[in-house]
Amino acid sequence: MMPDARLARAAAPTLSVVLGSLVLGGAPESAAAQEWRDFRTARQPGAVDALDIELMYEGGRLDVSASETQLLYDVRLRYDAERSLPRREWRRAGRTGHLRFISSSSSEERRDADDPAWFGDPELELELEDLPRAADAAGRLDLSLNASVPTDLRLGIGAGRARLDLGGAHLTALELITGASDVEVGFARENRAAMELLSIKSGATAFMAEQLGNARFRRLEFYGFVGDVVLDFSGSWRSSAEADIKMGLGELLMRVPAHIGVRIRHTGLASLSAADLEKVGDYWLSPNWETARVRLQITLVAGLGSVIVEHG
Amino acid sequence: MTRTLPFLACLAVVLPASAQEAGIADAAITLSAAGRAELWFELESGTEHRLRFEGETVEVDGIGIGSYAERGDLESAWRAFLREHAGEDASAVRGGLVEFRRFLEEWSSAEEVADGEAARALAGRIDAILGLAVPAGAAPALPAGEAAPEAPGQPGPMQIVPGGLGFDVTGELDRLREALGRLGDSGEFSEGGLAMIVHGDYEVLAEATIPGDVAILDGTLRLAGGVEGDILMLDGVLVLDGDARVRGDVLQVGGEVDFGEDASSVEGEILSDIRLAPSAPSAPAAPDAPSVRQVESSEAPMQMRPPQPPGFWSRLARNFGRAVEGVIAAGSTFMVLAVLGLLLVYFGRRRLETVSDTVRLEFARSFAMGLAGEVLFVPVLLVLIALVVTWLVVPFFLLAVWLAGVFGYLAAAHASGEIFARRRFRTEWLERLRRSNSYYYVVSGLALLMLPFAAGAVLWVFGGAADFVRGLILFVAGVGTWVVVTAGFGGVLLTRAGGRSVVVDWSADSAPGEGASPRAETDPPSAPVDDA
Numbered sequence: 001m002m003p004d005a006r007l008a009r010a011a012a013p014t015l016s017v018v019l020g021s022l023v024l025g026g027a028p029e030s031a032a033a034q035e036w037r038d039f040r041t042a043r044q045p046g047a048v049d050a051l052d053i054e055l056m057y058e059g060g061r062l063d064v065s066a067s068e069t070q071l072l073y074d075v076r077l078r079y080d081a082e083r084s085l086p087r088r089e090w091r092r093a094g095r096t097g098h099l100r101f102i103s104s105s106s107s108e109e110r111r112d113a114d115d116p117a118w119f120g121d122p123e124l125e126l127e128l129e130d131l132p133r134a135a136d137a138a139g140r141l142d143l144s145l146n147a148s149v150p151t152d153l154r155l156g157i158g159a160g161r162a163r164l165d166l167g168g169a170h171l172t173a174l175e176l177i178t179g180a181s182d183v184e185v186g187f188a189r190e191n192r193a194a195m196e197l198l199s200i201k202s203g204a205t206a207f208m209a210e211q212l213g214n215a216r217f218r219r220l221e222f223y224g225f226v227g228d229v230v231l232d233f234s235g236s237w238r239s240s241a242e243a244d245i246k247m248g249l250g251e252l253l254m255r256v257p258a259h260i261g262v263r264i265r266h267t268g269l270a271s272l273s274a275a276d277l278e279k280v281g282d283y284w285l286s287p288n289w290e291t292a293r294v295r296l297q298i299t300l301v302a303g304l305g306s307v308i309v310e311h312g
Numbered sequence: 313m314t315r316t317l318p319f320l321a322c323l324a325v326v327l328p329a330s331a332q333e334a335g336i337a338d339a340a341i342t343l344s345a346a347g348r349a350e351l352w353f354e355l356e357s358g359t360e361h362r363l364r365f366e367g368e369t370v371e372v373d374g375i376g377i378g379s380y381a382e383r384g385d386l387e388s389a390w391r392a393f394l395r396e397h398a399g400e401d402a403s404a405v406r407g408g409l410v411e412f413r414r415f416l417e418e419w420s421s422a423e424e425v426a427d428g429e430a431a432r433a434l435a436g437r438i439d440a441i442l443g444l445a446v447p448a449g450a451a452p453a454l455p456a457g458e459a460a461p462e463a464p465g466q467p468g469p470m471q472i473v474p475g476g477l478g479f480d481v482t483g484e485l486d487r488l489r490e491a492l493g494r495l496g497d498s499g500e501f502s503e504g505g506l507a508m509i510v511h512g513d514y515e516v517l518a519e520a521t522i523p524g525d526v527a528i529l530d531g532t533l534r535l536a537g538g539v540e541g542d543i544l545m546l547d548g549v550l551v552l553d554g555d556a557r558v559r560g561d562v563l564q565v566g567g568e569v570d571f572g573e574d575a576s577s578v579e580g581e582i583l584s585d586i587r588l589a590p591s592a593p594s595a596p597a598a599p600d601a602p603s604v605r606q607v608e609s610s611e612a613p614m615q616m617r618p619p620q621p622p623g624f625w626s627r628l629a630r631n632f633g634r635a636v637e638g639v640i641a642a643g644s645t646f647m648v649l650a651v652l653g654l655l656l657v658y659f660g661r662r663r664l665e666t667v668s669d670t671v672r673l674e675f676a677r678s679f680a681m682g683l684a685g686e687v688l689f690v691p692v693l694l695v696l697i698a699l700v701v702t703w704l705v706v707p708f709f710l711l712a713v714w715l716a717g718v719f720g721y722l723a724a725a726h727a728s729g730e731i732f733a734r735r736r737f738r739t740e741w742l743e744r745l746r747r748s749n750s751y752y753y754v755v756s757g758l759a760l761l762m763l764p765f766a767a768g769a770v771l772w773v774f775g776g777a778a779d780f781v782r783g784l785i786l787f788v789a790g791v792g793t794w795v796v797v798t799a800g801f802g803g804v805l806l807t808r809a810g811g812r813s814v815v816v817d818w819s820a821d822s823a824p825g826e827g828a829s830p831r832a833e834t835d836p837p838s839a840p841v842d843d844a
Contacts, residue, residue, distance in 0.1 A: 036587070037586060037587050038586045039585045039586075040582065040585075041581065041582065042582040042583075043580070043581045044576065044580075070576040071575060071576075078588075268700055268701075269703065269704065303703035303704075
C-alpha cells in the first residue's frame, strides 16, 4: 500500500466531517477513458458439497439466480477496467468451498490490488461502511448459484439495482447488505433448505422482498435506515418464525398471508396501521394468533415514518 | 525422444469419411547420404508441412512422433520413396505419398516395435494432412479392439501438434503470458511445459488425450477428447464437444469458447477476462460470453493483477493529470471554505474572533476539549440511537457536530492567519502580505492549511519516485488538519460557539496571582487591529 493511500484512509474519518462533502462537491471528476471487459469465473462442484459465497459489488446492475446448472457457481461481470478491478479468491476447506469476490472502484483500491490484506481475513464481517462506492451504471454482474449445493450467501451492494431471484435455491444462510440501492429479493419457489438466519441491512434504498414464506427462515433480521420497504411474507410456510425489524426513516409495508398468525410488538415514533390486527397490551395480534399452525412473531422498532401491516 | 512418445496417443486422429482430400501445390525433397531425408510440401490451402527422418527420429512439422532404426526398413523405404519422386511435380509427389501411406499400413504390423509405432504415427499424420479417408478398421493408432470413432464430419485440416510447431510462436506465447498476468500469479507458464500449442485449425478426437497443458494462440481447436492439464487461450476458438474432458482449468484472455450445453466438461475452473470492443460498452453481458483461465482448486488465494504498466509518456501524462486533479481539488476546497469564512466574518465576526482567540491563546486547552468532544461523540450518538425515542434528535446532533467542526476549522484558520500576520518577515514582499483584519486572517489561514495538500498533489508529477515525500507531506497535512479541527472544535465548545470568552488577557498589568485569573472567563478577547 502506498503511503498516501494509508494516510488518506486514516485521515478520512476526520477530514470527511469537515472537508469531505465540500471536496466532493468542488472537485471536478476526471473524465477517464473507458475500457470495458467481461470477466467470468465458474467452477464444477467436484468434491465440494457445500459452498460459502461472499460477494461485494460497487454498483451497477446485479442479478442473482439459482439454476439447474452443473456448475457450482458462475460469476459474470462486465466492468470498466479504468474504474474497477475484480478480484476473487477461492479456497476449499474439507468439502466446503469458499468463494470471495469483490469488484471495487477507487483508484487507491486499484493500486492496492496486490495487497493480500483484503483476502487475509476469513471471517470478514460485512458492514455498510465497507461497501464499495461509485456505482458504475453501465456495469453489471450476474451470479448463478447451483440449486443442488447448500450455499451460505453474503452479498454487499454499494449502489445500483439488484434483482435476487432466489426461488429454488439451496440457501442455508443469506446476509444482504445494501447501500444506496434499488433491491428486489424474491423467492418464487421454496428454498431447498431451512435457513437459520436471513439478515438484511439496508441503507438508503427502495427495498422489496417477495414471498419470504418460501425462504424457510427461522429468524429474520431487517435493519433499514432510510427508504421505502416492502416485506411480503407470502409463500408456503413450513414452520413458525421470528422477525426483528428496525426501521429508521421511511415507509414499511408488511404483507402477511391470512393463514399465518402474526403478533407484532411495536416501539418507536412511526405510526402503525394494522386494520386487521387487534391491539392487546403491548402487542398487535391477528385474529388467528391462537389457532394458527404457523406463527410469525415480529419485533418492530420504527423511528420516523409509517408502518402498514396487511393481514389477509 | 522420450518426451514425444507420450504424444503418440494424441496422434490417433482419424479422418472423417466426409473430409475433403487436400491437394499439394508445391513440394521439395531433401536427401543426404547419412543425414536428413525430408519432404517439404505446401497444400493448396497454403498450409506448409515437413516430414523428416533424421537422427533416428521421425518428425512432422518439427515435432518428433516416433523413432526408427538407422538403415532399417522404415528409413530405407522412406528414402526410396523420396528418391523416386525427387524432381517430380506436386501432384506426382502427392500420389507417391498416398502410395507410401498404404505401404506403411501394410508394412508396419510385421516390423519391430519402434519402427512400427513410428510408421503408424506417420501414417496417421499423412492421413490427417492430406485428408485421406481411412478404410474401416484401418485406424492406425487405435488400440486393438476399440471401435473407430464416429466421423465428426469436420472439413479442413485436422491435426494435433504437440509441444511446438515448425515456426516461431515465441511472440504469441509472450503475449499470452502477459495477458494471463491479469488473471493472477498462477497464470504463469513455461513454454516447455506445454504439451500442445494450437496455431491453426485442429481437432482432438474422442479417443485422444493431450497429456498436459494446451495453449491456443490462433485458429480453432475442436476438442472431443481429453486434456490432462489446463487450456490457456490467447485467441481463436475452442469448441468442447459433448464427450470432451478438461482435467484442469480453462483460462481465457481472448477468443471464444463454446462450452456446449454447460461447462461440465471442465473439471477445474473457468476463468476469463476479455477486453470488449470499444464500441460495445454498456450492453449487458451476453449469457454465453466466452471466458477461460485455469487455477487449481488449491488453497492458495489468487488475485487479479492490474493491467500491464503503461509506457513512459502515458505515465507522465497520468501523473500530470493526477497532480492537476489534486491541485484543483485543494483549490476548490480552499475556495469553498474561503467563501464560508468570509461570510462568517461578515455575519458573525465577534463569535469567530472569540473562538479564534481561544484557539490561539488557549491552544492546549482547546485541543484537550476538542479531543474530549471527539471521544464522546460516538458514545453520545449511540445513546441517542439506543433510546429510540431520541432518534429525532440524531440528525440535529450530527448537524450540530458538523457545524461545530466547520466553524472550529475556520476559526483555527483565522487564528493561523493572525499568527502569520503578526510575524515579522525579513523579506519585503512577505511584509507586504501582512494585513490586520479578520477577512485577511481567514483567507490567509486557510491558504496556509491547504498549502501542504496542494504541495502533496503537485508531487504527483514525479510519480512513484516521490511517493515517500508525498506521503510524508500528506501525512503531516492530515495530522495538522486533525489537530486544527480538534482545537477549533474545542474552542467552539469552550466558548459556547463564541458566545463567551475564556481567554486570559495576559496583556493586563496584573501578574498571575495578583488579579487576572487564568480562568477569568469574563476577560475580553484580544481584539485584532482592524485596518479594514
